[in-house]
Amino acid sequence: MRSKSTSDDYGAQPRYNNDFYNVEAEKVAQDLRTDSELGLTEREAEDRLKKHGPNALIEKKQSNLMRFLRQFNNSIIYILILAAIATFALKEYSDSIVIGMVVIINALIGYFQEVKASDAIDKIKQMLQVEATVIRDGRRVDVPAEDLVVGDVVFLEAGDNVPADLRIIDADNLKIQESVLTGEADSVLKNAEVLPDKTTLGDQTNMAFASTAVTNGSGLGIVAATGVHTQLGQISSSVDEVKSKTTPLMREINGLGKYISYGIVIVAMLVGIYGFAIQIYSLPVLVIALITMIVGSLPEGLPASTSVVLAMGVSKMTKQNAIMKSLPSVETLGAVNVIATDKTGTLTKNEMTIDEVITKDGTYEITGTGYQPLGNILFNGQKIDLAEHESLRRLIITGHEANDTTLAKEDGVWTINGEPTDGAFLTLANKAFHQKVPEWTEIDKIPFDSDYRYIAELSQKPNGDRRILVKGSPDKIFEMAAVGDPTFDEKYWYNKVSEIAQEGHRVVAVAYKQVEATKDTIDHADLTTGMQFLGIAGLIDPPREETIQALKEMQSAGVKVKMITGDHPETAAAIAKKLGLDDQIAAITGAEINEMDDEQLKNIIQDYNVFARTTPNDKLRIVKAYQANGLVTAMTGDGVNDAPALKRADIGVAMGIKGTDVAKESADMVLTDDNFATLTKAIKEGRRVYDNIKKTIRFLLPTSFAEGLIVLLSILAQQDLPLVPTQLLWINMVSAITIQFAFLFEPAEEGIMKRKPRPSGKSFLNKADVIQIIYVSILIAGLGIVGFDWLVGQGVSEVVASTVTVNIIVFGKIFYLFNIRTPKPAFSKDILRNLHAFWIIALLLVLQFGLTYVPFMQSIFSTGSMSWMQWLIPIVAGIIVLIVTEVDKYFHPAHFKQVHPE
Numbered sequence: 001m002r003s004k005s006t007s008d009d010y011g012a013q014p015r016y017n018n019d020f021y022n023v024e025a026e027k028v029a030q031d032l033r034t035d036s037e038l039g040l041t042e043r044e045a046e047d048r049l050k051k052h053g054p055n056a057l058i059e060k061k062q063s064n065l066m067r068f069l070r071q072f073n074n075s076i077i078y079i080l081i082l083a084a085i086a087t088f089a090l091k092e093y094s095d096s097i098v099i100g101m102v103v104i105i106n107a108l109i110g111y112f113q114e115v116k117a118s119d120a121i122d123k124i125k126q127m128l129q130v131e132a133t134v135i136r137d138g139r140r141v142d143v144p145a146e147d148l149v150v151g152d153v154v155f156l157e158a159g160d161n162v163p164a165d166l167r168i169i170d171a172d173n174l175k176i177q178e179s180v181l182t183g184e185a186d187s188v189l190k191n192a193e194v195l196p197d198k199t200t201l202g203d204q205t206n207m208a209f210a211s212t213a214v215t216n217g218s219g220l221g222i223v224a225a226t227g228v229h230t231q232l233g234q235i236s237s238s239v240d241e242v243k244s245k246t247t248p249l250m251r252e253i254n255g256l257g258k259y260i261s262y263g264i265v266i267v268a269m270l271v272g273i274y275g276f277a278i279q280i281y282s283l284p285v286l287v288i289a290l291i292t293m294i295v296g297s298l299p300e301g302l303p304a305s306t307s308v309v310l311a312m313g314v315s316k317m318t319k320q321n322a323i324m325k326s327l328p329s330v331e332t333l334g335a336v337n338v339i340a341t342d343k344t345g346t347l348t349k350n351e352m353t354i355d356e357v358i359t360k361d362g363t364y365e366i367t368g369t370g371y372q373p374l375g376n377i378l379f380n381g382q383k384i385d386l387a388e389h390e391s392l393r394r395l396i397i398t399g400h401e402a403n404d405t406t407l408a409k410e411d412g413v414w415t416i417n418g419e420p421t422d423g424a425f426l427t428l429a430n431k432a433f434h435q436k437v438p439e440w441t442e443i444d445k446i447p448f449d450s451d452y453r454y455i456a457e458l459s460q461k462p463n464g465d466r467r468i469l470v471k472g473s474p475d476k477i478f479e480m481a482a483v484g485d486p487t488f489d490e491k492y493w494y495n496k497v498s499e500i501a502q503e504g505h506r507v508v509a510v511a512y513k514q515v516e517a518t519k520d521t522i523d524h525a526d527l528t529t530g531m532q533f534l535g536i537a538g539l540i541d542p543p544r545e546e547t548i549q550a551l552k553e554m555q556s557a558g559v560k561v562k563m564i565t566g567d568h569p570e571t572a573a574a575i576a577k578k579l580g581l582d583d584q585i586a587a588i589t590g591a592e593i594n595e596m597d598d599e600q601l602k603n604i605i606q607d608y609n610v611f612a613r614t615t616p617n618d619k620l621r622i623v624k625a626y627q628a629n630g631l632v633t634a635m636t637g638d639g640v641n642d643a644p645a646l647k648r649a650d651i652g653v654a655m656g657i658k659g660t661d662v663a664k665e666s667a668d669m670v671l672t673d674d675n676f677a678t679l680t681k682a683i684k685e686g687r688r689v690y691d692n693i694k695k696t697i698r699f700l701l702p703t704s705f706a707e708g709l710i711v712l713l714s715i716l717a718q719q720d721l722p723l724v725p726t727q728l729l730w731i732n733m734v735s736a737i738t739i740q741f742a743f744l745f746e747p748a749e750e751g752i753m754k755r756k757p758r759p760s761g762k763s764f765l766n767k768a769d770v771i772q773i774i775y776v777s778i779l780i781a782g783l784g785i786v787g788f789d790w791l792v793g794q795g796v797s798e799v800v801a802s803t804v805t806v807n808i809i810v811f812g813k814i815f816y817l818f819n820i821r822t823p824k825p826a827f828s829k830d831i832l833r834n835l836h837a838f839w840i841i842a843l844l845l846v847l848q849f850g851l852t853y854v855p856f857m858q859s860i861f862s863t864g865s866m867s868w869m870q871w872l873i874p875i876v877a878g879i880i881v882l883i884v885t886e887v888d889k890y891f892h893p894a895h896f897k898q899v900h901p902e
Helices: 025-031 042-052 064-070 075-089 093-124 231-241 248-278 283-297 301-319 329-335 390-401 420-432 474-484 490-501 545-556 569-579 590-594 598-607 616-628 640-648 661-666 678-716 725-737 739-745 767-793 798-820 836-853 855-861 869-891
Strands: 131-136 139-144 153-157 165-177 213-225 322-324 338-342 353-359 362-366 377-379 406-410 413-417 441-446 454-460 466-472 506-515 532-540 560-564 587-589 610-612 633-637 651-655 669-671
Touching (some): 025 165, 025 213, 064 093, 153 165, 248 283, 301 678, 301 739, 322 678, 338 616, 353 390, 353 420, 353 490, 390 420, 390 466, 390 506, 390 532, 406 420, 413 420, 420 506, 490 506, 545 560, 545 569, 545 678, 560 569, 560 616, 569 587, 569 610, 587 590, 590 610, 590 616, 598 616, 616 633, 616 640, 633 640, 640 651, 640 661, 651 661, 669 678, 678 725, 678 739, 678 767, 678 798, 725 798, 725 836, 739 798, 767 798, 767 869, 798 836, 798 869, 836 855
Parallel strands (some): 338 560, 338 633, 587 610, 633 651, 651 669
Antiparallel strands (some): 131 139, 131 153, 153 213, 165 213, 322 669, 353 362, 353 532, 441 454, 454 466, 466 506, 506 532
């Protein structure tokens, strides 16, 4: 009988709790003020929806304004903003405008790249449930899943996604695949029976959970929790509590930018005090000189250059089926030491395949993997004629008929609806009979149940004969066979089961029994006598073909791959060996991990590469333990249960096809093809990006410091400044849009995937880098000052001398570019590997000629026309820079090597 109360006395929305599974179904209906037969009324449902909100997770999205403002969170940008304000206050408006433009351009580049990545993620997100079938006012109706409320009675059938957490009240062979929550690949048979207290989530057979999938049968359930109160919602909430880490590159660059900024400001303050004390300039002139020095010294192109190099990497990876949600993600994989990965569907196909069958006649090898029915049956290495192997033929037909699953080709891909084990037998039959399997008629069936662990079917052959066909756990089938056949050698067959199980196979046994033509029902008693044993089949979830090669490449690159799975540890270890996961395989279970505290886990974590029977919390602790050892850690996954670990990892990688929305939201990177091998491309691209960012920084710093050093030395020498602020801003601006972007197109160094990951916590610049930055800065600055003083001494006007000095710095940059592009000699064959550099240099030269000769530019930037002979000065200066830096390569052969020591 329906409760007379309305939603007004319904009370607060209950969270999911452990009481529902050990409470009688009718008591649940009473507590939730609903009717298990008639459901809620439409009015009650509407009132509850208004009061408690939709059945949806709260999506936290960053506003575009906040995303834009975040681009300014950089110490270099802070100083540039202050410089813009100061020049504006001193009425140096052109300087202020140019500095402001540089700041805005930097921010826009980062902003638009993040928006682009975010939009790409939105496009690949898939709706897990559009509609749900509910009973309201005694009628079955379809409603949007978001409109479900606690107390709704929901109808489930094969193919549905469960729309909320439900207490099952009726089930007819109802099976639900819960791997997104538990990690277990096999579907769980559901019923309405009350369960004992403290039953774990994976064993709650009278509950159905949001985002899981119905694979067989049908059933009814009462909505016990919706939205954020579901198990899915609780995990999503816990994800929000997990703090994501700053990427290694950002930590290094932020630290570098911070210390450079501090150093430049401190030097400027000391020089300002000195200049004020000796009064070589008036105060406004001194302030402008100091701002000129600061602006010249700051590598303001650093944020933009870094963003654009990263953006190019992101764009390239998108074309290779990897979408990066933030720019630094593309580089982070290049630094990864450890990849902790889910097994099912990531390393393997998640398509159970029979590759071995043993009958009384011997062992048969089955070729072909997955559900596509292509392959051969081999006996002693030779193809067979199935008609000559009757025991095998009967086994294949029995496995095909004693089945609760369908196999079909959809959009060119063979897929199943049902159990992976059953799907493997369907595929085997189609291979054996070339997709023309004899059609038998089902008369009656005993569905598979974990209590008795077999499926049995009474089936009729085309000629009218009837047989009982049974398929299931070897111990159960052996027991049946031993009753009907005194000669059945259980010990022999148990040994065979053990042999293939140790190879990572799941073993299924098959038997049959001839019955009279009038029999039309079966029960368990029919299986206790007369069963004839046919043989056993070894099933395995085959590795993806590309995964084995990818693992080899990762090992060569010094990246350790760790497998996390819900499988039994022996099965997981056997699969790891087949994959070639590592030279030595060592497995540990989630239960063993739970016995350790965080410090103990940290100390032993590197001794293992297979983690079996794991929970979501185990995965999170595993990631934390690797990070605690100073290892840059990636995590791959597709389920809700992977989400906390995905967010905690230095880079989380979600699957785009099979991945849940929660997994995608938690990850930094999404593989649109669900292909683990794509990670090797990402690692290579990440390392290339890092190398090119490092080259860019090595290029930017000495050339920027040289500009500031010219001003500094001039102040200390108490002479007129060779350069004015607008000229320094011009140099930095044209560099930012031309020459430094040559590094965007630099291909990967030879052997980039043969080196070890760069050590975590290592300084971005080593001692040799710092020494080179110092001497190149001094060299270019010295050449600029000497050139300026010599020209003035020759009677050349200061405007023209200043113009020559600008070009000395620019040509110094051009020639230095050729040195830093490659660790090999500048004019080796590698000079042509990046042809983009040449048109970029040509563009820069065009701009320099415009600066030198175009009248309105001369007016803005205080430049003058140079004679053709005067162009020899910057050319000679550039050649000097190249010669000195090239000689340095021979004195320091490892100076520019991209290989990092272990």
